[in-house]
Amino acid sequence: MDGYDKHAFEPFAVTVDLAVFTLRAGALHVLLVERGQEPYAGRWALPGGFVLPDESAESAARRELGEETALTDVSGLHLEQLRTYSEPGRDPRMRVVSVAFTALLPDAPEAQGGGDAAQARWTPYDSARDLAFDHDRILADARERVGAKLEYTCLATAFCPPEFTLGELRQVYETVWGTSLDRPNFRRKVLATPGFVEAVPGAARLTGGRGKPAALYRAGTAAALHPPLLRPTPEGRPA
Amino acid sequence: MDGYDKHAFEPFAVTVDLAVFTLRAGALHVLLVERGQEPYAGRWALPGGFVLPDESAESAARRELGEETALTDVSGLHLEQLRTYSEPGRDPRMRVVSVAFTALLPDAPEAQGGGDAAQARWTPYDSARDLAFDHDRILADARERVGAKLEYTCLATAFCPPEFTLGELRQVYETVWGTSLDRPNFRRKVLATPGFVEAVPGAARLTGGRGKPAALYRAGTAAALHPPLLRPTPEGRPA
DNA sequence: GCAAAAGTGTTGTCGATACACCCATGG
DNA sequence: CCATGGGTGTATCGACAACACTTTTGC
Numbered sequence: 001m002d003g004y005d006k007h008a009f010e011p012f013a014v015t016v017d018l019a020v021f022t023l024r025a026g027a028l029h030v031l032l033v034e035r036g037q038e039p040y041a042g043r044w045a046l047p048g049g050f051v052l053p054d055e056s057a058e059s060a061a062r063r064e065l066g067e068e069t070a071l072t073d074v075s076g077l078h079l080e081q082l083r084t085y086s087e088p089g090r091d092p093r094m095r096v097v098s099v100a101f102t103a104l105l106p107d108a109p110e111a112q113g114g115g116d117a118a119q120a121r122w123t124p125y126d127s128a129r130d131l132a133f134d135h136d137r138i139l140a141d142a143r144e145r146v147g148a149k150l151e152y153t154c155l156a157t158a159f160c161p162p163e164f165t166l167g168e169l170r171q172v173y174e175t176v177w178g179t180s181l182d183r184p185n186f187r188r189k190v191l192a193t194p195g196f197v198e199a200v201p202g203a204a205r206l207t208g209g210r211g212k213p214a215a216l217y218r219a220g221t222a223a224a225l226h227p228p229l230l231r232p233t234p235e236g237r238p239a
Numbered sequence: 240m241d242g243y244d245k246h247a248f249e250p251f252a253v254t255v256d257l258a259v260f261t262l263r264a265g266a267l268h269v270l271l272v273e274r275g276q277e278p279y280a281g282r283w284a285l286p287g288g289f290v291l292p293d294e295s296a297e298s299a300a301r302r303e304l305g306e307e308t309a310l311t312d313v314s315g316l317h318l319e320q321l322r323t324y325s326e327p328g329r330d331p332r333m334r335v336v337s338v339a340f341t342a343l344l345p346d347a348p349e350a351q352g353g354g355d356a357a358q359a360r361w362t363p364y365d366s367a368r369d370l371a372f373d374h375d376r377i378l379a380d381a382r383e384r385v386g387a388k389l390e391y392t393c394l395a396t397a398f399c400p401p402e403f404t405l406g407e408l409r410q411v412y413e414t415v416w417g418t419s420l421d422r423p424n425f426r427r428k429v430l431a432t433p434g435f436v437e438a439v440p441g442a443a444r445l446t447g448g449r450g451k452p453a454a455l456y457r458a459g460t461a462a463a464l465h466p467p468l469l470r471p472t473p474e475g476r477p478a
Numbered sequence: 479g480c481a482a483a484a485g486t487g488t489t490g491t492c493g494a495t496a497c498a499c500c501c502a503t504g505g
Numbered sequence: 506c507c508a509t510g511g512g513t514g515t516a517t518c519g520a521c522a523a524c525a526c527t528t529t530t531g532c
Contacts, residue, residue: 012252056327081322230466406510446509446511
């Protein structure tokens with residue numbers, strides 16, 4: 001941290017990039033914007049923007065999230081730093097260091113694109129390819145992090161509306177992990193974890209048109225998940 | 240990511256800060272440098288420095304690590320991004336965004352301080368307080384991350400020399416977590432995890448001056464630890 | 479009544495814990 | 506021969522996976 005007086009630093013632009021996930025129609029979707037200008041004009045990219053002089057990267061990310069999703073209350077949403085991408089060549093024009101964030105939303109409003117972007121759209125994760133800059137890699141890193149975080153945190157509730165059924169919560173895991181989970185065991189596991197969910201007394205909702213109405217739950221206060229909810233290893237465990 | 244043409248960005252200085260940990264005499268130590276200039280002259284701080292125009296933050300961190308520790312081969316050491324600190328007021332003079340890294344070293348050489356710093360020293364973690372800038376918080380974040388990562392990664396071997404005994408590996412866990420682990424069970428757990436360690440055939444070393452010589456092991460190739468090695472919960476589990 | 483989804487019970491298996499015990503070495 | 510640390514065996518307990526079963530709704 002020495003060297004200030006030598007002016008031994010070079011100016012960098014600092015931006016934020018957002019990997020905003022939601023679940024729509026049983027598939028993981030990510031919010032993408034279409035670039036209006038060069039470089040990469042016409043290509044899809046993660047939403048983001050410059051960090052302003054008087055705000056932190058976290059503030060910038062939350063501001064951009066509000067602009068791109070047109071959500072009224074963006075203050076309570078889950079927003080988490082992923083990592084920082086700083087390779088010299090990642091922007092063809094200048095030195096840009098980008099702090100990437102991951103955000104999780106319950107099934108989201110369709111209308112977005114209030115920002116500078118030409119257009120914004122929810123895209124199925126599997127279709128999100130050939131993005132601008134190094135956003136393919138950022139998106140892949142974010143996706144991996146989300147899958148891993150479901151194992152040992154209570155993050156899954158961030159994909160759910162304020163009140164949800166255990167079946168919906170289970171579908172979050174099944175969708176993100178691409179596996180199927182045993183319903184009774186999942187239920188016991190979640191309820192046995194203090195602070196994961198809390199019951200809404202007396203409330204129930206019909207989920208599939210048929211069947212017994214399911215009890216409703218709210219997200220609890222716990223952040224960690226002890227013991228973790230490990231995703232089933234298909235057979236041999238990965239090295 | 241639009242707005243380039245509007246020059247709607249402000250120049251930032253980008254630095255790296257390093258939380259370099261090692262184990263010495265059964266205690267977790269961190270590498271600190273004494274600042275020679277204002278601000279915070281005379282205060283201890285995490286080592287770090289500016290990111291140069293043609294290098295990534297990772298390269299800068301590895302370069303600084305080599306300068307501060309005077310290690311000859313710094314290429315194979317474990318270096319990992321922690322997070323980025325970007326609060327506007329964190330440097331009193333200018334806008335500095337810092338990418339923090341965590342590094343783990345086996346018992347390290349005493350001599351350091353080849354860089355710009357006035358002095359460098361290994362300090363017990365518990366004595367590292369009142370650091371310059373927001374380094375108290377960075378250090379606390381790094382410490383928490385290291386403790387958590389021991390649970391579900393093979394990271395503990397990064398604290399050990401190239402060849403080590405299972406007793407030494409167990410002491411890593413016990414020191415970082417502040418708990419004691421059952422020796423036989425720890426041994427089985429580690430050996431049952433494929434790729435965690437691999438035996439050095441025929442090699443053995445006396446550890447405490449007395450006792451049976453312990454077999455030697457090398458770090459394996461696995462990165463993750465399935466299933467995790469959970470740190471014992473003293474009693475009630477944390478929320 | 480039948481299908482579908484929520485919720486409850488039960489059982490077997492596997493892993494972890496908590497020990498007791500043996501082995502090798504230095505003093 | 507004793508203290509010290511490495512290494513092995515084993516019984517018990519608890520968690521979890523698998524699956525059968527009951528309950529409540531719409532059609």
